[in-house]
Amino acid sequence: MAAWTWRFEKTDGTEVQPAVPPEEFPTQGDAESWIGEHWKALQEGGADQVRLFEDLTEIYGPMSLHAAEA
Numbered sequence: 001m002a003a004w005t006w007r008f009e010k011t012d013g014t015e016v017q018p019a020v021p022p023e024e025f026p027t028q029g030d031a032e033s034w035i036g037e038h039w040k041a042l043q044e045g046g047a048d049q050v051r052l053f054e055d056l057t058e059i060y061g062p063m064s065l066h067a068a069e070a
Contacts, residue, residue: 002054004031008047009062019045028052028059039065 004025008018020038025031031052035042042050043065051061 001026004028004059005053006031006035007051007053007061008042009049009051010046011048013062016046018042018047028054 004027006018006022008016008022010016020041023034025034035050035052047065049062049064051063052059
């Protein structure tokens, strides 16, 4: 069974420890729901962007945790 995980980074791609303890998720939807619930706390804790992995394969990223400027 695949494990879905997030990598938390600064803008330059440097990995950082997340402010909210991450977990492994059984589905991509579960991982995306979790990031939707915790992105603000993660950003306030020092993460600027995230990458989503299925096992060792990067699915997408970097995805910014900062709101787009209008």
